[in-house]
Amino acid sequence: MSEPSAIRVLSDAVINQIAAGEVVERPASVLKELVENSLDAGASRIEVEVVDGGRRLVRVRDDGAGMDRDNALLSIERHATSKLRELKDLDSIATMGFRGEALAAISAVSQFTLATNRADSAAGTEILVFGGKIQDVRDAGVPPGTEIAVRNLFFNVPARRKFMRTAQTEFTHVRQAFLLEALANTGVAFVLRADDEEVYNLPAARDLLERIRDLYGDEVAAHLRPMQFGNGVVEIGGYAGVPPFSRLDREWQVMFINGRPSGSPVLNFAVQSAYRSVLAGGRFAPLFLQITLPSDLVDVNVHPAKKEVRFRRPTEVRDVVIEAIRMAISGPDLPGSRMPERSREPAAGLSRPAPAPDETGRPAEPPAPSAPPPAPPVAVVQPRLDWAPPSSPAQPGEETAGSPWGRYRLLGRVGEGYVVLETDQGLVLMDPRSAHERVLYERLLAAVEKGAVPSQGLLPPATIQPSSAQGQALRKHLDLLKRMGFGVAEFGSGTFLVDALPVWLAEAAPDRLLSDIADGLMQGGKGTARDWARPAIAAAAGRQAVGLQRELTDAELRALVRDLARTEMPYTSPRGKPTVILFSTRELNRKFGRD
Ligand code: ADP
Ligand code: MG
Numbered sequence: 001m002s003e004p005s006a007i008r009v010l011s012d013a014v015i016n017q018i019a020a021g022e023v024v025e026r027p028a029s030v031l032k033e034l035v036e037n038s039l040d041a042g043a044s045r046i047e048v049e050v051v052d053g054g055r056r057l058v059r060v061r062d063d064g065a066g067m068d069r070d071n072a073l074l075s076i077e078r079h080a081t082s083k084l085r086e087l088k089d090l091d092s093i094a095t096m097g098f099r100g101e102a103l104a105a106i107s108a109v110s111q112f113t114l115a116t117n118r119a120d121s122a123a124g125t126e127i128l129v130f131g132g133k134i135q136d137v138r139d140a141g142v143p144p145g146t147e148i149a150v151r152n153l154f155f156n157v158p159a160r161r162k163f164m165r166t167a168q169t170e171f172t173h174v175r176q177a178f179l180l181e182a183l184a185n186t187g188v189a190f191v192l193r194a195d196d197e198e199v200y201n202l203p204a205a206r207d208l209l210e211r212i213r214d215l216y217g218d219e220v221a222a223h224l225r226p227m228q229f230g231n232g233v234v235e236i237g238g239y240a241g242v243p244p245f246s247r248l249d250r251e252w253q254v255m256f257i258n259g260r261p262s263g264s265p266v267l268n269f270a271v272q273s274a275y276r277s278v279l280a281g282g283r284f285a286p287l288f289l290q291i292t293l294p295s296d297l298v299d300v301n302v303h304p305a306k307k308e309v310r311f312r313r314p315t316e317v318r319d320v321v322i323e324a325i326r327m328a329i330s331g332p333d334l335p336g337s338r339m340p341e342r343s344r345e346p347a348a349g350l351s352r353p354a355p356a357p358d359e360t361g362r363p364a365e366p367p368a369p370s371a372p373p374p375a376p377p378v379a380v381v382q383p384r385l386d387w388a389p390p391s392s393p394a395q396p397g398e399e400t401a402g403s404p405w406g407r408y409r410l411l412g413r414v415g416e417g418y419v420v421l422e423t424d425q426g427l428v429l430m431d432p433r434s435a436h437e438r439v440l441y442e443r444l445l446a447a448v449e450k451g452a453v454p455s456q457g458l459l460p461p462a463t464i465q466p467s468s469a470q471g472q473a474l475r476k477h478l479d480l481l482k483r484m485g486f487g488v489a490e491f492g493s494g495t496f497l498v499d500a501l502p503v504w505l506a507e508a509a510p511d512r513l514l515s516d517i518a519d520g521l522m523q524g525g526k527g528t529a530r531d532w533a534r535p536a537i538a539a540a541a542g543r544q545a546v547g548l549q550r551e552l553t554d555a556e557l558r559a560l561v562r563d564l565a566r567t568e569m570p571y572t573s574p575r576g577k578p579t580v581i582l583f584s585t586r587e588l589n590r591k592f593g594r595d
Helices: 006-023 027-040 069-075 084-091 102-108 167-184 208-216 218-222 265-276 314-330 432-450 468-476 478-483 510-524 529-549 554-566 585-591
Strands: 045-051 057-062 111-117 124-130 133-140 145-151 189-194 197-202 224-226 235-241 253-257 287-292 408-414 418-423 426-430 455-464 487-490 496-502 580-583
Touching: 006 102, 027 045, 027 057, 027 102, 027 145, 027 167, 045 167, 069 111, 069 124, 069 133, 102 111, 167 189, 167 197, 167 208, 167 253, 197 208, 208 218, 208 224, 208 235, 208 287, 218 224, 224 314, 235 314, 265 287, 265 314, 287 314, 408 554, 418 554, 426 585, 432 529, 432 554, 455 487, 455 510, 468 478, 468 487, 468 510, 478 487, 496 510
Parallel strands: 045 189, 253 287
Antiparallel strands: 045 057, 057 145, 111 124, 111 145, 124 133, 189 197, 224 235, 235 287, 408 418, 418 426, 426 580, 455 496, 487 496
């Protein structure tokens, strides 16, 4: 493997800085990537050290397989991965951090040192990288394993550096990321040091419960009951806390999906439902939830850092989780727990079977007389946990990686309407339909926000008679509706006249539309128009894109490529499908064996 030329390194450095925006958010994400690499390398002991919340230093040292010099050099190149051999696993949640992008991205935005050695080689290797440029490669007498130090993250990307928070906040995230890895890999010894103080020193544990005890203490461990339930497809393991032992935040709730720390709004909802009748609102029992299911039932690519997944059969997952928790907390005691003998009887109210879901797909309220008010819809569940934010494309103010390419050339079309482009980043395949959805979506969203949505008159106008609650909501927001392009007026008691619709919704049935919007206003009225209108806008963009797809001329395609490059989130459609697939020149070279 030859060393890359200086020019290569420079242009890659720029690409990597851009890519870093997707991979590296903050010191905690560096920790996660490095620790997961150590685990992949078979480490049995991983030591993490941070200084200044990780802002000045994140160092991870492992006793794993280590790398020889060639591989060490390769490891910091973009798309360099020793794991691509397992291509068939690409879909499986158990593989692939960022397909060989993590080290390249991290070393592009930090002062980076890698020291590594294999047990079978005499001399180890040390590589110094400064903002993506290799400064030095030298022999180093280091023990087998790998040590990577990441200093002054984002020192060369001021726009990102200013997004880092105080050392204390960053350390909270670092600690959380560390906890997750420690819980997901109980057989590995972990140490966390912060500013020269030892925060955790965890010996290899026999099982999850032992690791929980080491991390959270005896009291938490004593209030846990094992979960073991499944339906042959979705299997639940881990531990659930017995009420009323709980706290006011989700600090004690951790979820693993096929062994990886992750989350999903549907899981938060299930956990809430399971505890609803036994815990006061706003309190959270400890919960260490392990879900195992076939990898084709989980989509891990909805969140760039894989902090959140989407299930292909969410109702099924939800029901199994609810049942698993209910069975655990109504079941017999754990051996060694301090609960008195008589509490081994199922507590009243806990042993009821899970109520059947109603036709909306949500579980019915338990028939308790003191049933709290109905749960909010799933989308409103705000997970506090760091790895489970409700992710939707194009959040306001979200930083994006910038244009996917600078220059490009339209080469033609292949397959079912895919567009082939040559760009300064390599070969790009674009799905014009998804690209179009993205462009339309952002345009509509901006127009809605500015109140600049053109209307289309309805002939004849429609009259609608919403429920009185809906009518109230509409009445209160007539102004907002007007800004969004609706012509709505009330005449008579509770009857509304609709004489215009926003152009992007012109084909919709006015009565359904207005009653949906009224419901949205009632639930999310406090949010901006953008929040509750988002799904409707995404759907409208989708409908428009279908109509336009077939007729695109070359000139229109060029306009589309340009428009896409200017969007906030050029890489996915508003429904999360890829808009473009990039094959970098380097990747092509590698594939053709032209190293
Ligand atoms: P990925 O993990 O997706 O392969 P990374 O950029 O995280 O991509 O790492 C690139 C490659 O560097 C890995 O595939 C692996 O071969 C090597 N590597 C990284 N960290 C370590 C480590 N701690 N020990 C051994 N090899 C490592
Ligand atoms: Mg990795």
